[in-house]
Amino acid sequence: MTMPSIPVIPHMIVAMLAGSLLVAPAAHTQQASQTDSVSVRPSHYWRDVAAGFASSLLAHEVAHVATALALGAHPTFGFDKGRPTVYSGIDAQRDPHKQFLFSSMGLNVQAALDEGVLDVPHERGSPFERGVLVSGIATALFYVTIGRSASVSDVDFMARTSSLSRTDIGLIYGGVALLHTVRVSHDSRYADFFVHPAPAGERGLRLGLHLDR
Numbered sequence: 001m002t003m004p005s006i007p008v009i010p011h012m013i014v015a016m017l018a019g020s021l022l023v024a025p026a027a028h029t030q031q032a033s034q035t036d037s038v039s040v041r042p043s044h045y046w047r048d049v050a051a052g053f054a055s056s057l058l059a060h061e062v063a064h065v066a067t068a069l070a071l072g073a074h075p076t077f078g079f080d081k082g083r084p085t086v087y088s089g090i091d092a093q094r095d096p097h098k099q100f101l102f103s104s105m106g107l108n109v110q111a112a113l114d115e116g117v118l119d120v121p122h123e124r125g126s127p128f129e130r131g132v133l134v135s136g137i138a139t140a141l142f143y144v145t146i147g148r149s150a151s152v153s154d155v156d157f158m159a160r161t162s163s164l165s166r167t168d169i170g171l172i173y174g175g176v177a178l179l180h181t182v183r184v185s186h187d188s189r190y191a192d193f194f195v196h197p198a199p200a201g202e203r204g205l206r207l208g209l210h211l212d213r
């Protein structure tokens with residue numbers, strides 16, 4: 001381990017995964033709007049969801065860079081095997097604690113953003129904040145599942161620079177994401193956030209976002 005690095009690519013995968021979750025209900029929304037005049041999807045809806053999603057990912061990357069700077073390191077951008085990468089500039093063997101802070105801060109900030117959206121009193125349910133919530137939850141779930149073992153992933157670096165195992169870290173961030181998911185699913189203002197019964201005549205559930213306004 002020489003230059004600690006944080007890949008940007010996994011976040012693109014997160015975006016694609018979440019995107020595939022978000023696409024399904026769009027068809028349903030269009031279908032519903034034909035039969036139900038209450039279901040109207042404003043033209044800016046998906047743009048605002050995407051903006052919220054991207055803002056949360058941007059906050060994740062900015063948190064890595066800001067943490068490195070705050071710790072006196074000199075973060076740089078480059079490519080690792082062709083993948084766009086943020087290098088912390090921290091010597092992970094000499095300063096494992098600093099590297100741990102650097103690696104954890106992206107997910108910490110996204111979790112804090114979601115916590116803020118769910119805790120701070122305001123008018124809830126806007127498409128932008130739905131995008132923020134999906135982004136935070138999807139990134140955490142990505143890192144505690146398929147992204148946990150990637151050699152330069154945030155979770156792998158946290159495990160290598162602390163006494164926590166990748167499973168411990170997965171339980172911590174996965175638990176927080178699960179808690180946020182439960183809170184969203186119990187808040188009527190985020191109705192149909194993740195799961196929605198399929199329209200009459202179809203079997204199963206639809207995954208993703210659906211706006212009722």
Ligand SMILES: [Zn+2]
Pocket residue numbers: 006060064103106107154
């Ligand atoms: Zn990261």
